[in-house]
Amino acid sequence: MAGPTPSMLSNTCAGCHGPNGVAPGPSIPTIAGMPYNFLKLMMTEFLKDERPSTIMSRVAKGYSDADIDVIAKHFSELKWGVQGGASVKGKSIDPAKAEKGKPLAKECEKCHEEGGKKQDEDTPRIAGQWLEYLLIKMDDYKTNEKYPQPKKMKSQMDKLSVEDLEAVAHYFASQK
Amino acid sequence: MYNLSRRNFVKLTGGLAAVGLTSPLLTGSARAAEGKKRVVIIGGGYGGAIASRYIRMADPNIVVTLIEKEKIYYSCPLSNPVIIKTRDLKVQRWTYENLVKNGVNVQYDEVVEIDPVKKSVTTAKGASFSYDKLVVSPGVDFKWEAIEGYSEKASEKIPHGWKAGTQTLLLQEQLSAMTDGDPYIIVAPPMPFRCPPGPYERAGLVAWYLKQHKPRSKVIILDAKDKFAKQGLFINGWKELGYNVEWVPGNEGGKVTRVDVEGMKVFTEMQEYKSSAINIIPAQKAGKIAHMAGLVDKTGWCPVNQKTYESTIHKDIYVIGDACIATAEIPKSGYAANSQGKIAAAAIVAAFKGQGEPDPSYVNTCYSLLSPDYGISVAAIWTFKDGQVTKVSGGVSPEKASAAFRKQEASYAESWYQSIMAEMFS
Numbered sequence: 250m251a252g253p254t255p256s257m258l259s260n261t262c263a264g265c266h267g268p269n270g271v272a273p274g275p276s277i278p279t280i281a282g283m284p285y286n287f288l289k290l291m292m293t294e295f296l297k298d299e300r301p302s303t304i305m306s307r308v309a310k311g312y313s314d315a316d317i318d319v320i321a322k323h324f325s326e327l328k329w330g331v332q333g334g335a336s337v338k339g340k341s342i343d344p345a346k347a348e349k350g351k352p353l354a355k356e357c358e359k360c361h362e363e364g365g366k367k368q369d370e371d372t373p374r375i376a377g378q379w380l381e382y383l384l385i386k387m388d389d390y391k392t393n394e395k396y397p398q399p400k401k402m403k404s405q406m407d408k409l410s411v412e413d414l415e416a417v418a419h420y421f422a423s424q425k
Numbered sequence: 426m427y428n429l430s431r432r433n434f435v436k437l438t439g440g441l442a443a444v445g446l447t448s449p450l451l452t453g454s455a456r457a458a459e460g461k462k463r464v465v466i467i468g469g470g471y472g473g474a475i476a477s478r479y480i481r482m483a484d485p486n487i488v489v490t491l492i493e494k495e496k497i498y499y500s501c502p503l504s505n506p507v508i509i510k511t512r513d514l515k516v517q518r519w520t521y522e523n524l525v526k527n528g529v530n531v532q533y534d535e536v537v538e539i540d541p542v543k544k545s546v547t548t549a550k551g552a553s554f555s556y557d558k559l560v561v562s563p564g565v566d567f568k569w570e571a572i573e574g575y576s577e578k579a580s581e582k583i584p585h586g587w588k589a590g591t592q593t594l595l596l597q598e599q600l601s602a603m604t605d606g607d608p609y610i611i612v613a614p615p616m617p618f619r620c621p622p623g624p625y626e627r628a629g630l631v632a633w634y635l636k637q638h639k640p641r642s643k644v645i646i647l648d649a650k651d652k653f654a655k656q657g658l659f660i661n662g663w664k665e666l667g668y669n670v671e672w673v674p675g676n677e678g679g680k681v682t683r684v685d686v687e688g689m690k691v692f693t694e695m696q697e698y699k700s701s702a703i704n705i706i707p708a709q710k711a712g713k714i715a716h717m718a719g720l721v722d723k724t725g726w727c728p729v730n731q732k733t734y735e736s737t738i739h740k741d742i743y744v745i746g747d748a749c750i751a752t753a754e755i756p757k758s759g760y761a762a763n764s765q766g767k768i769a770a771a772a773i774v775a776a777f778k779g780q781g782e783p784d785p786s787y788v789n790t791c792y793s794l795l796s797p798d799y800g801i802s803v804a805a806i807w808t809f810k811d812g813q814v815t816k817v818s819g820g821v822s823p824e825k826a827s828a829a830f831r832k833q834e835a836s837y838a839e840s841w842y843q844s845i846m847a848e849m850f851s
Contacts, residue, residue, distance in 0.1 A: 251784060252784050253783070253784040253785060253786040253808075254771075254783065254784075257767070257768075257771055257783060257784070257785065257786050258786050260479070260767050261764055261767070261786050261787070261788035261806075262788075263844070263848050264760050264763050264764075264788070264790065264841070264844060264845045264848060265790060265837075265840070265841050265844050265845070266844060267843075267844040267847055267848070268844075268847055268848045268851070272840065272843075272844055273840075273843040273844055273847045273851070274840060274843060275836065275839060275840055275843070276833075276836040276837055276839070276840045277837055277840035277841065277844060303802065303822065303830060303833050303834050303837060304790060304802050304804050304822075304834075304837065307804045307805075307818060307819055307820045308788075308790070308804050308806065308818070309818075310806075310817070310818035311788075311805070311806025311807075311808075311817040311818035311819065312806065312817075379840075381836055381840075385833055385836070388829065392829075
């Protein structure tokens with residue numbers, strides 16, 4: 250059985266994640282151009298309820314491993330981009346906070362290199378990601394014990410205060 | 426500097442349209458259009474706009490004409506916050522310019538006739554368009570007659586607010602002018618209707634407003650039904666947020682049968698209710714053109730092949746969005762229409778290529794707000810299996826969740842809106 254084509258499967262994601270996976274904000278992340286392994290891991294963790302989420306665990310359970318593979322491949326091959334949502338009511342980046350966040354992000358940049366632009370098999374790009382999304386994730390990583398994260402990330406999260414993490418989010422969001 | 430190339434020249438003459446088919450200059454462009462497949466799409470909302478875009482994306486050689494009455498589109502989803510003034514109607518406003526840039530021939534006109542034999546449509550302005558495939562996405566129409574005394578004219582005084590724009594603003598004005606102490610009355614329709622959680626989202630948001638501005642008032646929902654979408658989440662959430670909402674289900678006498686527009690009264694079989702603020706959401710059926718074209722069955726909605734959305738009544742006509750009968754509890758929602766638009770687009774493109782019916786994938790996600798910072802959602806995924814639509818996963822937000830969780834969902838509701846509108850109009 251052929252099943253739905255990769256674009257038929259993946260286009261259904263666009264209603265939330267934006268045309269071609271480039272979200273217009275303010276808080277659902279852009280997934281275009283993210284690493285294939287990372288996208289696959291996220292979907293699988295959502296599916297198995299290993300990663301707390303609002304809606305994604307309900308969505309991910311609708312797809313087989315083969316579907317997830319196809320969807321991850323589709324979005325990993327698309328181009329990362331920034332789409333101006335003209336009427337988005339999201340929080341805007343505060344340059345002072347971004348400035349404050351820059352030195353605090355030094356430790357993060359050991360993995361999230363090049364101001365968060367770098368990505369590899371299991372590190373997503375965070376530079377230029379939507380601010381409100383980064384703030385929500387910071388909150389999840391900092392306060393939700395069940396949130397899966399690498400040990401070295403957890404130790405950095407523990408070191409930084411909520412205000413520091415907010416500044417770090419502004420910094421990474423400001424990197425284009 | 427202006428370069429008069431042959432290409433420009435042909436384009437210019439083409440722009441003069443049907444000045445004269447005898448003109449030898451036109452034969453070039455006429456020949457270019459010859460052999461090209463033509464798709465006409467009626468209705469530029471969540472279904473039609475997406476279908477037009479995805480057909481063009483799949484094959485730019487297909488000539489796509491979108492016929493839409495209004496030059497300005499106001500989105501119904503996220504229009505409830507406009508009523509309580511936490512959102513500007515401008516944020517709901519979109520135009521078709523980018524669809525035109527993407528090569529869709531947009532005609533601001535109304536289709537008055539479909540000829541499924543000659544395969545052409547006729548418009549109010551007297552134009553006619555031939556098609557190889559037709560997509561009908563007219564949304565809903567109201568059964569005005571279902572409540573005695575209610576009518577389109579009456580909706581200027583007792584608004585429905587079930588098509589965004591002027592009606593939304595009427596509800597906004599009515600709410601801010603209402604007398605503190607009067608109940609805010611919402612008359613909710615029977616199934617099936619557009620946006621099943623919509624009346625209850627409206628009830629909660631109005632209650633949020635009343636709590637601050639008219640503390641002696643409460644919301645009364647007079648319902649034709651005994652249950653509703655996301656019911657547990659709504660009812661618990663209203664309690665949690667300290668709202669004064671009274672829901673009267675159909676089996677407890679909630680069904681409204683008559684309205685006195687002048688006296689601002691609605692009547693159930695047991696009781697009359699009077700207020701300075703009444704919102705009637707009438708019972709619904711498929712949009713007018715679907716009825717005129719004989720695309721509906723006795724339910725008042727359009728039966729379709731669930732794999733392609735092609736009408737089971739007329740060949741080569743696809744009905745998507747609220748107007749169609751979608752099985753397996755796919756709701757009449759914006760996201761469902763978006764999914765159906767993509768499925769119909771893929772089916773049409775495949776048919777032109779002489780391929781079989783492609784396997785579809787159906788998704789719905791729908792957010793509702795209980796306050797500006799309190800969101801809930803429902804999601805579902807369906808596949809086509811063993812000849813029918815089958816639900817694979819889905820569900821509503823958890824019954825118990827932190828304030829942070831509800832706030833995240835409210836933020837995702839905004840992001841959902843921006844994404845789905847960008848897909849249509851950016």
